[in-house]
Amino acid sequence: MSETSAEPDMLSWTCPAPLRDRPRVVMGHGGGGAMSAELIEQVIVPGLGGQEPAPLTDSATVELGGARLAFSTDSFVVRPLFFPGGSIGDLAVNGTVNDLAMSGADPAFLSCGLILEEGVEIDTVAKVAEALGAAARAAGVRVVTGDTKVVEAGHGDGVYINTSGIGLIPAGVDLRPERVVPGDVVIVSGFVGVHGVAIMSERENLRFEVEIVSDCAPLGGLVEAMLAVTPDLHVLRDPTRGGLAASLNEIATAAGCGVVVQERAVPVPPPVASACAMLGLDPMYVANEGKLVAFVPREHADAVLAAMRAHERGSEAAIIGEVVADHPGMVVARTGLGGTRVVDMPLGEQLPRIC
Amino acid sequence: MSETSAEPDMLSWTCPAPLRDRPRVVMGHGGGGAMSAELIEQVIVPGLGGQEPAPLTDSATVELGGARLAFSTDSFVVRPLFFPGGSIGDLAVNGTVNDLAMSGADPAFLSCGLILEEGVEIDTVAKVAEALGAAARAAGVRVVTGDTKVVEAGHGDGVYINTSGIGLIPAGVDLRPERVVPGDVVIVSGFVGVHGVAIMSERENLRFEVEIVSDCAPLGGLVEAMLAVTPDLHVLRDPTRGGLAASLNEIATAAGCGVVVQERAVPVPPPVASACAMLGLDPMYVANEGKLVAFVPREHADAVLAAMRAHERGSEAAIIGEVVADHPGMVVARTGLGGTRVVDMPLGEQLPRIC
Structure with a gap:
């Protein structure tokens, strides 16, 4: 269906030389723009090596046991944890649910990995979990598996969350x-x-x-x-x-x-x-x-x-x-x-x- | 098959009172012992609320499109990133692969969510990605989707990784x-x-x-x-x-x-x-x-x-x-x-x- 361009690498056009060859990660590498793409395409994907098709898209389409599934992951590091209209818990559910939906999948199951910073209030963790649960119910998905790690004060920022998700892609849907x-x-x-x-x-x-x-x-x-x-x-x-x-x-x-x-x-x-x-x-x-x-x-x-x-x-x-x-x-x-x-x-x- | 005990809550026996009711998260909440269980069972699961069966096990068994799948997640915050016999990349693959295998599943696909700390050397990120790729090949799984976030210096510790994974559970296998x-x-x-x-x-x-x-x-x-x-x-x-x-x-x-x-x-x-x-x-x-x-x-x-x-x-x-x-x-x-x-x-x- 598509006409693939022979254009080699459009990033060379959008990413000026001075931003390349930095020896260290800067905040811009997490911004979802050309620098993020450069880090992923020039460092992470080649490191992973020899995996086809190129991994690390927002959501992958895979087949398992005859079912065509969307599989997606996102980490959430928003600051502050609570903001007008939502919280890190809402983002963690909706971010992954939406990545699955963009594959045309019906989002079904989520995982939840928490990285807590030593010293964060238990009450804050509870509030984040409540927001996450409410958002999951609203989105019609179930959180079925999880993991909790704690890092020393000064090595985190209260609560970081990773959610991954899976959903079934209906027959005939092919979004790319x-x-x-x-x-x-x-x-x-x-x-x-x-x-x-x-x-x-x-x-x-x-x-x-x-x-x-x-x-x-x-x-x-x-x-x-x-x-x-x-x-x-x-x-x-x-x-x-x-x-x-x-x-x-x-x-x-x-x-x-x-x-x-x-x-x-x-x-x-x-x-x-x-x-x-x-x-x-x-x-x-x-x-x-x-x-x-x-x-x-x-x-x-x-x-x-x-x-x-x-x-x-x-x-x-x-x-x-x-x-x-x-x-x-x-x-x-x-x-x-x-x-x-x-x-x-x-x-x-x-x-x-x-x- | 099993004889379920009427014993109410064994944790009350293993977790002395002084460790409860702490208002803040301490390192012990991430140790995988009674304090971890208490945080999960008394704060996180009730927060998520109304989800049956109790979520946040190491690996969940779910059905999608007629396929019986294991779905698991783990975050990795090991220090140092490289150690005798392995690295955070090896752990991130094998930790999730093994959780899937403990469900009897054939591990198939992984996600990879990176939280990078501003200032970490790009070379370190590349080495972690290489270790991750090599471990995935050794384990026979493919990393198919990913996400990269960056947090300010002093809010991370070089590289944190979350991997989630899915695999097919063969018919007749029921491990619990x-x-x-x-x-x-x-x-x-x-x-x-x-x-x-x-x-x-x-x-x-x-x-x-x-x-x-x-x-x-x-x-x-x-x-x-x-x-x-x-x-x-x-x-x-x-x-x-x-x-x-x-x-x-x-x-x-x-x-x-x-x-x-x-x-x-x-x-x-x-x-x-x-x-x-x-x-x-x-x-x-x-x-x-x-x-x-x-x-x-x-x-x-x-x-x-x-x-x-x-x-x-x-x-x-x-x-x-x-x-x-x-x-x-x-x-x-x-x-x-x-x-x-x-x-x-x-x-x-x-x-x-x-x-």
């Missing part, structure tokens, strides 16, 4: 960027930039007229509603670290296609837009924890959009752009003023430890 | 402590106490006449050889944190049976015995990373032992005891002098951050 083709319509499920700004305002003790609360939410039900229209969606992605810009760039690169976004069509709530203007952030690069971006064959776009808008998690869904054969691997935005700008892959982190 | 009955024979697959002493000696810069190297190894092949004798093994456990003592106590409690161990039959290599004597450690409580303990129906014990001894990972296998109807939930050792001592559940940690 290689299936994207020119003409595909790009749909976002709602307002972008909310989670990152909520965390940032809590961390920096900023107050806005309207409180900005995280959009952290499970997306399994929304994906199910979209797949009920047609199993032939091409790719889904939840734009977390690195925001919409990172997701669109990753897909454009993997698909060997270009993406054109109508900047005015990207739904950004006014308080988020104001906060971003004040903080010098671009909403396209801010993390979301309850949104998805879908690449949909043109003939199904209207019906998929309608199904999304009919779902509680997609009521603000909007078509924001399309896939083109031009400028493969590159994302451009048509600005409100009639101009065009390149939407780069983010380099490092705008906001560290956002999830 | 509830199946243990009086008369079952207890077999250990080889020398105990090696991993913990190897880590401790590296950390404290102790030198012995014979270098003690970790026994870290994958056990999938050994389990396969044992199940080829009979699928009717009752329970398998890899005695990691808390050592053989913790594993035997957990099984005795869950089975509602007593366990009697012949102390002289427990294989302890002389250098480990000397080191333990010097360090004030009991080898029964020291972590192993390449050993298992099996509870086997008496009629199959000799054949299973022979199959273990014929396997490279079980050449020193030995029968060390049996299950009795007396003193349910309690493990006792018959000492070399003809006496009897209670082998308690360890309380906290003998050696912190051993895996």
